[in-house]
Amino acid sequence: MATITGPNQSPAGGPLELERPALERWKTHKHGHHWRNAEDEFDAAKIGIWLFLSTEILLFSGMFCAYAVFRMLYPESIAAGSQYLDPRWGGTNTVVLLISSWTMAMAIRDVQLNRQFWATVNLLITLVCAAGFLAIKFTFEYIPKWGEGKRPGTLFSYPWATHDHEHVWWSIYYAATGIHAFHVIVGMGLIAWLLYRQRIRKAYGPTHYTMMEGVGLYWHIVDLVWIFLFPLLYLVH
Amino acid sequence: MTTADSHAADAAHAHDGAHDHGHVIVPWQALLGVLLVLLVLTVATVFTAQAEIFVTGEWGWELPGWLNIVVAMSIALVKGTLVALYFMQLRYDKGINALIMLFTLFAVTLFLLFTMLDLGNRNTITEWRAGEVNPGGTTLGSGIVATARANYIAEMGLTEEEYWKKWDEKHAGHGHGGGHGAASGDVSTANHSVKGAGLTPGLFATGVWAEHDEHHDEHHDANHADGKHADGKHGDGDHDDGGH
Numbered sequence: 001m002a003t004i005t006g007p008n009q010s011p012a013g014g015p016l017e018l019e020r021p022a023l024e025r026w027k028t029h030k031h032g033h034h035w036r037n038a039e040d041e042f043d044a045a046k047i048g049i050w051l052f053l054s055t056e057i058l059l060f061s062g063m064f065c066a067y068a069v070f071r072m073l074y075p076e077s078i079a080a081g082s083q084y085l086d087p088r089w090g091g092t093n094t095v096v097l098l099i100s101s102w103t104m105a106m107a108i109r110d111v112q113l114n115r116q117f118w119a120t121v122n123l124l125i126t127l128v129c130a131a132g133f134l135a136i137k138f139t140f141e142y143i144p145k146w147g148e149g150k151r152p153g154t155l156f157s158y159p160w161a162t163h164d165h166e167h168v169w170w171s172i173y174y175a176a177t178g179i180h181a182f183h184v185i186v187g188m189g190l191i192a193w194l195l196y197r198q199r200i201r202k203a204y205g206p207t208h209y210t211m212m213e214g215v216g217l218y219w220h221i222v223d224l225v226w227i228f229l230f231p232l233l234y235l236v237h
Numbered sequence: 238m239t240t241a242d243s244h245a246a247d248a249a250h251a252h253d254g255a256h257d258h259g260h261v262i263v264p265w266q267a268l269l270g271v272l273l274v275l276l277v278l279t280v281a282t283v284f285t286a287q288a289e290i291f292v293t294g295e296w297g298w299e300l301p302g303w304l305n306i307v308v309a310m311s312i313a314l315v316k317g318t319l320v321a322l323y324f325m326q327l328r329y330d331k332g333i334n335a336l337i338m339l340f341t342l343f344a345v346t347l348f349l350l351f352t353m354l355d356l357g358n359r360n361t362i363t364e365w366r367a368g369e370v371n372p373g374g375t376t377l378g379s380g381i382v383a384t385a386r387a388n389y390i391a392e393m394g395l396t397e398e399e400y401w402k403k404w405d406e407k408h409a410g411h412g413h414g415g416g417h418g419a420a421s422g423d424v425s426t427a428n429h430s431v432k433g434a435g436l437t438p439g440l441f442a443t444g445v446w447a448e449h450d451e452h453h454d455e456h457h458d459a460n461h462a463d464g465k466h467a468d469g470k471h472g473d474g475d476h477d478d479g480g481h
Contacts (some may be wrong), residue, residue: 054341159389231309235286
């Protein structure tokens with residue numbers, strides 16, 4: 001073990017194995033040389049994430065706009081379509097996402113305070129909630145609705161429709177929730193990646209947690225979009 | 238970059254690392270409090286939506302059409318702001334991030350506002366300028382819903398009457414808001430948007446709400462203006478669908 005080199009090496013040359021039971025990478029993180037300090041690097045990364053999030057908001061605003069247009073044109077079809085959905089499942093999914101958003105914020109707090117165990121627990125809960133959201137979505141909505149012929153656009157084949165533009169409703173529904181669900185899937189991948197880096201690589205700690213902050217912000221925007229999608233899709237009348 | 242620079246940078250970093258970071262650690266009480274408020278507001282938004290249906294269906298109140306969307310969006314806005322301020326830490330963060338967010342919201346507002354202005358005033362455009370839109374937006378010849386219906390009838394070997402009888406049975410006990418307006422003149426079409434008055438007109442003409450709806454017959458007639466069937470018995474079914 002005497003050949004180990006690196007910033008964590010004891011200058012006193014003591015028994016390294018005992019002083020350094022595991023490499024904690026967050027302690028050895030060095031900011032890029034083009035930054036004045038780690039603070040600048042963190043702030044710039046965060047601005048980058050916020051710019052990305054603003055494009056996300058613009059992406060979803062296109063869908064909200066389509067919703068507004070079709071709700072204005074065919075209020076009856078939108079209201080009728082909405083009543084095929086069960087607000088209890090939509091509400092459950094809202095609660096699930098809110099809790100996951102909270103555990104994500106708590107995980108970042110844990111990392112800031114170097115409570116690695118609780119950070120892992122909170123990230124795991126976040127991941128489980130994300131999976132639960134998708135499970136509910138597919139089990140109670142996508143799969144049965146699609147099977148009944150409640151499909152978007154020209155794929156629509158539900159014979160018992162009550163209004164002439166219900167296929168438009170399903171187009172909006174699948175586009176909006178589908179792109180949102182895709183974001184949840186991407187978020188799950190990111191959180192799993194965070195878990196690996198946090199647990200195995202010990203990459204995040206009080207002085208360095210930029211990636212967690214970024215993924216956290218992304219995850220909150222996924223929650224934020226659902227906060228608006230839920231009443232628009234489930235509580236229309 | 239020279240070695241000396243590099244060392245200087247490291248020294249600066251080490252100093253920063255001693256925790257003069259300026260990063261706010263949001264108190265857990267704040268995070269938990271925000272979560273609880275968010276959960277309460279979620280219940281509130283579901284409850285108000287149900288209450289709106291209740292007072293309309295049960296008591297026959299004429300609620301203004303904007304109420305549903307305005308109440309729901311106001312609650313969502315409060316929830317969204319809480320998430321942004323506390324979970325996303327905008328409240329504690331550098332102003333530039335909030336500025337980016339606000340500018341984005343400004344852009345979204347413009348986007349929605351002008352689209353709505355355009356759409357809301359389509360009725361004031363003279364007919365020849367408005368142009369024609371193929372109802373249902375399909376190249377199938379008839380509307381997509383009508384096509385799905387026709388396909389089903391052909392596939393099952395039903396007559397029109399048999400189909401509509403089944404349709405009535407299917408919708409008798411459901412709060413699907415069906416049974417009105419599909420072919421009447423007072424509903425929005427691709428070329429003609431009708432201003433909403435009250436809740437969605439006729440939404441409660443069938444199913445569990447039917448017995449409370451004074452205008453039941455009116456909607457009933459409107460629905461069958463196309464003459465496809467004339468003896469529907471909307472709303473006479475069982476009331477097993479109190480919720481959704």
